[in-house]
Amino acid sequence: xxxxxxxxxxxxxxxxxxxxxxxxxxxxxxxxxxxxxxxxxxxxxxxxxxxxxxxxxxxxxxxxxxxxxxxxxxxxxxxxxxxxxxxxxxxxxxxxxxxxxxxxxxxxxxxxxxxxxxxxxxxxxxxxxxxxxxxxxxxxxxxxxxxxxxxxxxxxxxxxxxxxxxxxxxxxxxxxxxxxxxxxxxxxxxxxxxxxxxxxxxxxxxxxxxxxxxxxxxxxxxxxxxxxxxxxxxxxxxxxxxxxxxxxxxxxxxxxxxxxxxxxxxxxxxxxxxxxxxxxxxxxxxxxxxxxxxxxxxxxxxxxxxxxxxxxxxxxxxxxxxxxxxxxxxxxxxxxxxxxxxxxxxxxxxxxxxxxxxxxxxxxxxxxxxxxxxxxxxxxxxxxxxxxxxxxxxxxxxxxxxxxxxxxxxxxxxxxxxxxxxxxxxxxxxxxxxxxxxxxxxxxxxxxxxxxxxxxxxxxxxxxxxxxxxxxxxxxxxxxxxxxxxxx
Numbered sequence: 001x002x003x004x005x006x007x008x009x010x011x012x013x014x015x016x017x018x019x020x021x022x023x024x025x026x027x028x029x030x031x032x033x034x035x036x037x038x039x040x041x042x043x044x045x046x047x048x049x050x051x052x053x054x055x056x057x058x059x060x061x062x063x064x065x066x067x068x069x070x071x072x073x074x075x076x077x078x079x080x081x082x083x084x085x086x087x088x089x090x091x092x093x094x095x096x097x098x099x100x101x102x103x104x105x106x107x108x109x110x111x112x113x114x115x116x117x118x119x120x121x122x123x124x125x126x127x128x129x130x131x132x133x134x135x136x137x138x139x140x141x142x143x144x145x146x147x148x149x150x151x152x153x154x155x156x157x158x159x160x161x162x163x164x165x166x167x168x169x170x171x172x173x174x175x176x177x178x179x180x181x182x183x184x185x186x187x188x189x190x191x192x193x194x195x196x197x198x199x200x201x202x203x204x205x206x207x208x209x210x211x212x213x214x215x216x217x218x219x220x221x222x223x224x225x226x227x228x229x230x231x232x233x234x235x236x237x238x239x240x241x242x243x244x245x246x247x248x249x250x251x252x253x254x255x256x257x258x259x260x261x262x263x264x265x266x267x268x269x270x271x272x273x274x275x276x277x278x279x280x281x282x283x284x285x286x287x288x289x290x291x292x293x294x295x296x297x298x299x300x301x302x303x304x305x306x307x308x309x310x311x312x313x314x315x316x317x318x319x320x321x322x323x324x325x326x327x328x329x330x331x332x333x334x335x336x337x338x339x340x341x342x343x344x345x346x347x348x349x350x351x352x353x354x355x356x357x358x359x360x361x362x363x364x365x366x367x368x369x370x371x372x373x374x375x376x377x378x379x380x381x382x383x384x385x386x387x388x389x390x391x392x393x394x395x396x397x398x399x400x401x402x403x404x405x406x407x408x409x410x411x412x413x414x415x416x417x418x419x420x421x422x423x424x425x426x427x428x429x430x431x432x433x434x435x436x437x438x439x440x441x442x443x444x445x446x447x448x449x450x451x452x453x454x455x456x457x458x459x460x461x462x463x464x465x466x467x468x469x470x471x472x473x474x475x476x477x478x479x480x481x482x483x484x485x486x487x488x
Contacts, residue, residue, distance in 0.1 A: 004449050005070045007230075008439035009058055011079040011158065012239065013261055014038060014306075016054060018061025019433075020068070021440035023449060028441065028463045030433055034061030040099035047099035051085060051157070055164060059225055066226035074231035074443045075165065075217065078239045078435055079158030081178035082133050086140070089152045092164065097157070098139075100131040101347050108138035108197075116196045123190040125274035126180040127284035127298055133179035138197045153205045158237035165221055166214040166232035171205045174241035174294075177287040182207075184272040184285045184293065210236045210289050211446040235442030236289060240264045240296075242438035245289045245453070246431065247404045248460040254402040255392055257385065258434065259409025261303045263340075265388045266296025267396060277395045289442065289453055295396065297388055300340035302409050305377045307351035312370060319370060325414050327371030328378055334480050336364045336376045339488045340384050362487050378415045382422035383484035386477070389423045402426045406434035413467065420469040422477045431464035 003024035010017045018034040036057035040047040065072065086094040098104070109130035113120065117128065126132065137154070140147050155163055156175040163169045176182045176189075181197070181204065183190040189204045208214075216229040236242045243258040247268075258264040272285035272293045286294045309319060319327075336359045338345070348354040352373055356366040359376075367373040385403070393400055403425055405416060410429040420427040431437055441456045450456055 004073050004444060004447075006073055006440045006443045007062065007065055007075040008436045008443075009061070009075065009077040009161065010239065010436045010439060011054065011077065011161070012038065013080050016057060017436070018058065018065065019436045019440070020065055020070075021436070023440070023444055023459070026459060026462055028437065028459055030436060030440070033064045036060075040101060043096065046104065047102040048096040049083065049099055049157070051093070051097060051160070055161070058161065059221070062221075062225035062227055072227060072230045073447060073449070074233045076233045076235045076439050076443050077158045077161040077165070078235070078237055078242045078439045079156070079161070081156065081175060081238045081240070082131050082136065084133060084136070084154040084156050085160040086147065086151045086154050087160075087169065088150050092160075094147070094150060098136060100136070103347070104139040104143060105130045105135040108142055109135040112138060112197050119196065120180065120193055121279045122274065123183050123193050124180050125184055125272050125278070125285035126178075126182075127282050128180075129298060134181045134193065134197050137199055137203075141198055148200070148203060151203050153203050155205055156237065159205070159234070162214055162232060162234055162237070165217055167218050168214045168232075169205060170214070170234070171207045172212065172234040172237040173207055173209050173287045173291075174236040174238040176207045177285070178238055184287060185274070187291070208234060209291065210234070210241070210287070211442055213446060231447065233443045233446045235439055235446060238286070239435045241286065241288050241294060242442065243406050243434040244268060244294055244438070245442055245456065246434040246438035246460050247406055248428070248431070248457055248464070248466060249402075249404055250457070253398070253400055254404055255389060255400050256404045256406065257409075259301055259405050259407045261301050261306060263299045263301035263381065263385070263409070264296050265299060265385065265392070266294055267392055267398065269293040269295045269396070273396065275395070281391045281395050283391075283395060297391075299384060299388065300345060301381070304338075304340055304345055304351060304355070305374060307348070308355070308370075308373050308377070311350055311352055317370070321412070324370060324374040325412055327369070328374035329414055331369070331371040331375040333375070333476070334379060335372060336367055337383060337480065337484050338376060338380045339484070340377075340380050341488070378412070378418055379480065380484070381415060382418035383477075383480055384488065385419050386422040386481060387485075387488060389425070400425065402428060405429045406431060408432060410467075416467060416469045417472065420471050421473050422481070424471050424474040427469040428466050429469065430466035431460065433464075437464070
């Protein structure tokens with residue numbers, strides 16, 4: 001098998017990367033060519049994304065790849081979900097896009113979701129979150145009534161970057177399915193839900209399935225970067241869908257967590273599962289490779305620890321994650337637990353203060369040291385994961401014996417072992433770069449360089465090491481589960 005080279009543009013809420021992947025002899029190698037920071041900007045009392053700066057960073061990375069002189073087969077972008085860019089005919093961007101953590105969605109969410117929840121869930125099977133695109137678009141209309149008179153369409157973040165690369169303005173299905181305006185059964189936009197939100201169908205873009213060729217890199221981008229007329233591919237544009245595609249699983253009886261700022265925990269099903277039990281547990285149906293369903297819960301992840309680290313850095317105390325994990329390992333077990341999904345942890349000004357407030361309100365000792373805060377965060381996540389595993393089994397009727405943890409959070413060996421103990425099942429951690437791996441191997445699948453999703457996952461297993469954790473002290477977690485259940 002001759003070598004094939006691909007470019008993955010992986011855009012995250014904290015950073016972006018341009019990655020080079022090489023597939024040869026049934027193995028994939030991955031190299032980070034360019035990394036750049038990302039994060040929301042505070043602008044006129046709102047939170048926005050500086051997508052133009054991101055675009056310049058992406059092109060800088062593409063120039064570095066072009067300088068290698070390799071024959072590149074294709075390029076694909078993945079990104080976080082729910083956020084979007086408003087476009088106007090002839091103008092790629094109407095204004096700076098909002099960040100999902102902006103508070104403007106709370107009022108439209110309350111006004112739309114509560115009275116219409118039965119209909120919305122029956123149509124979309126989507127988890128109710130104020131950050132969902134549906135409520136963001138409703139907020140646009142509520143606070144800037146004339147904005148849609150200037151809007152020809154919106155595109156989700158990753159799809160917008162595909163437009164810049166290929167000049168084709170379409171939405172890939174995995175990304176569309178995160179909006180709460182997509183019907184995963186009919187695989188069309190839900191006109192009924194769109195109308196309930198006071199929106200009109202004309203701004204919703206055409207949708208293409210995963211693994212679609214969008215065309216060649218535009219001549220302008222070729223000129224700016226030095227790349228040739230390579231294929232632009234929409235694999236799975238939603239970063240979680242790309243990561244799930246690369247879970248190195250075999251057979252049945254497994255679940256996954258894509259672990260990072262968020263924890264996206266779920267199962268891969270052959271199609272959507274829209275039920276009263278799924279709605280009560282607030283699970284969502286999002287589309288994966290080949291119209292599979294990612295039946296998952298979008299829950300808080302390492303955001304709590306990331307925010308603690310940011311506050312400590314502002315106070316002049318710099319810690320890397322390995323230092324914090326070592327401090328946590330030495331701290332007293334089960335001293336304090338919090339509910340990571342509590343609304344007070346969504347966007348606090350000071351995360352350590354929010355944790356102390358929660359512990360005080362629930363009659364627990366307040367963490368005082370970085371090690372205690374970190375241990376509290378990690379043990380709380382492990383307890384949350386145990387609850388999610390139990391709910392997944394109950395709602396789907398499936399028996400689960402293995403949990404795959406992929407993404408950046410899979411680096412945390414302490415959290416991996418805590419999770420194995422908390423769920424009393426085997427945890428397989430890795431690969432860390434599941435999103436970029438999925439991005440690249442879905443390009444290979446689209447171009448016919450590999451032939452099936454089964455082969456894709458076999459390449460992942462052959463190419464990247466994993467860590468296996470088995471339960472060691474599950475009995476010690478039973479009391480912690482009981483405490484956690486009181487406020488979760």
